[in-house]
Amino acid sequence: MKKASKSPKQRDENAKNKKWQTPMDLPHATPSEYPQRHEQANITKKGK
């Protein structure tokens, strides 16, 4: 297993691999559109 390095250089190098996700860029939703937005974002998984 490769160890994550804590050196600033290695840290900044690792940062390029971006192990995090950026916010989803979806248009503003009104409350009546929330269920649809939930589905778009895979938030509800009904029927599991």
Added chain:
Amino acid sequence: MKALCWHGKNDVRIDTVEDPIIESPTDAIIRVTTTCICGSDLHLLDGFMPTMKAGDILGHECMGVVEEVGSSVTRLKKGDRVVVPFTIACGECYFCNRGLTSCCDRSNPNAEKAAKAMGHSPSGLYGYSHMLGGFSGGQAEYARVINADFNAFRVPDEMSDEQAVFLTDILPTGYMAAENAQIEPGDTVAVWGCGPVGQFAIQSAWMLGAGRVIAIDNVPERLNLAATFGRAETINFDEIHKGDDGSNVHEVLQEMTSGRGPDRCIDAVGTEAAPHGSVDAVIDNLKVITKLGTDRAHALRSAIYSCRKAGTVSVPGVYAGLIDKMPMGAFVNKGLTMKSGQTHVHRYVPLLMEKIQIGEIDPTFIITHRAPLADAPDLYKTFRDKEDGCVKVVLNP
């Protein structure tokens, strides 16, 4: 009436119980129109909170219509729609006079028991153990509101139940968590836990001036909720741990912040952190299972460890008892500040009600499940097991 009652670990049922009555001239009775299952109710389901008794009515997030008022109630009348803060307060003691209503000195009749466990007693709470008053909760058709003039807030006609009901707990709790984090303009705020309180802490962090919000969880749909409605960057710690480079949440947070760490860290997880993924989490789990420990505190340790020097750790997550392996060396030597507490709901209701009215926040985005009260026992388990994309359950008795 029908009510959701606790009968032991993993055992909640709908029972037929006596209707509540006016027990004091300051009481009111409400017909519950909307009530919710809170993440902290799951600590009761899972048997983490002591001093529960079989038959206790659960629920501390409820609103309804006033049916009856005691002879001393002057500010409410039959027919008023009200939300009821989960913390019960007298409105007159040393702490209430300072707006610290969750520290009310006079609302817990079992204060002595609580003081033995905690040094002093917090306020009484609805539906949350006998140590905190033994008050019946609001997952029921009717509920008794204690000291109703102070502990019920009228809801404007144009505000729906679903917009208003979260004022009882989780919206003020998320807001107070962000306020306790002492956010300064442009700060990076990291939030552990993307349940309902975490989601509202994320929203509140933006309202209080955050420049960047990072959400940490392992439930993809909750992270998606944080990424869509909360505009947060997200870290799935299961995905991180699966990697072959030995990385962890701390490493990723440092990568995201050029090694400085998040300025403000919020632990919206509390006592039941995921029991896997790191050595301390596994040890916590073993200790809790064998009753050698009371809390799984990995998220709190992680927040302290990752927070930038001279930063703030805010803890809205509920803890039950004693925690070991606390990184006090890191806490002291990095000069951190920690703030916590049950929410002073009364202080925040007017402010947040206004924010809902002007559209600054619409709390209904977190609702994933709506159901009648009869479905509550099953939905406790759905919510606890994070099945079916469940983030927030709203019940209509």
